[in-house]
Amino acid sequence: VRDDATGRRAGTIVEVEAYGGRDDRASHARFGPTVRNRVMAGPPGIAYVYLVYGMYDCLNVVCEPDGRPAAVLIRAVEPLAGIERMRNDRTRAATTRRRVAGSGAGLATATTRLAATPDHRLASGPGLVGAAYGIDTGWTGTDLCDPRSPLRLEPGTIVPDGDIAAGPRVGVAYAGEDWASRPWRFALVGHRSVSGRVPAR
DNA sequence: TGAATGATGCACT
DNA sequence: GTGCATCATTCAC
Numbered sequence: 538v539r540d541d542a543t544g545r546r547a548g549t550i551v552e553v554e555a556y557g558g559r560d561d562r563a564s565h566a567r568f569g570p571t572v573r574n575r576v577m578a579g580p581p582g583i584a585y586v587y588l589v590y591g592m593y594d595c596l597n598v599v600c601e602p603d604g605r606p607a608a609v610l611i612r613a614v615e616p617l618a619g620i621e622r623m624r625n626d627r628t629r630a631a632t633t634r635r636r637v638a639g640s641g642a643g644l645a646t647a648t649t650r651l652a653a654t655p656d657h658r659l660a661s662g663p664g665l666v667g668a669a670y671g672i673d674t675g676w677t678g679t680d681l682c683d684p685r686s687p688l689r690l691e692p693g694t695i696v697p698d699g700d701i702a703a704g705p706r707v708g709v710a711y712a713g714e715d716w717a718s719r720p721w722r723f724a725l726v727g728h729r730s731v732s733g734r735v736p737a738r
Numbered sequence: 739t740g741a742a743t744g745a746t747g748c749a750c751t
Numbered sequence: 752g753t754g755c756a757t758c759a760t761t762c763a764c
């Protein structure tokens with residue numbers, strides 16, 4: 538859930554990935570404590586937002602007790618409320634990117650395609666979750682478990698194990714076969730808001 | 739319909 | 752200097 542002056546955005550998390558500590562070669566914690574990842578080793582329930590590929594903000598929830606670095610990446614959300622606001626922020630993010638890239642035609646097609654994007658695909662990917670919720674790295678450190686927090690987790694429903702699919706994490710081939718192959722990506726089976734991304738070889 | 743590619747800022751070595 | 756926990760577009764077929 539995110540609250541701000543213009544209203545409330547809410548959705549159900551339908552896909553996540555787990556990232557461990559020093560030994561996980563795919564985790565930001567593999568470098569040991571750094572300026573960027575330092576909240577990962579702090580108390581759990583805190584937001585860790587990082588910029589990837591120079592343009593996408595990815596939201597993580599710090600896990601494990603204070604002192605042990607770990608986090609869960611929110612990969613996809615099914616939008617439930619504040620959908621127009623999500624759409625607006627998606628457009629804004631795309632517009633900013635295109636302006637930097639300097640392609641007017643690209644912007645036109647980008648906004649046209651976004652308008653054709655169904656509601657349930659507005660946050661179907663880690664970068665898209667960040668864009669739809671208007672989250673950037675400044676949100677790192679936010680207490681996601683405080684009911685008064687403008688960005689927070691709220692209790693959901695218990696899902697039977699059988700409804701959860703597990704598979705390898707996306708885009709972590711660099712970590713080596715052992716770590717890249719671990720089935721630490723979890724998603725609701727067959728859910729239409731799960732990211733369709735396939736590892737690019 | 740699917741694979742390749744470019745964009746872009748910054749953490750890290 | 753290198754490469755990334757991504758996505759949209761372009762170019763084959």
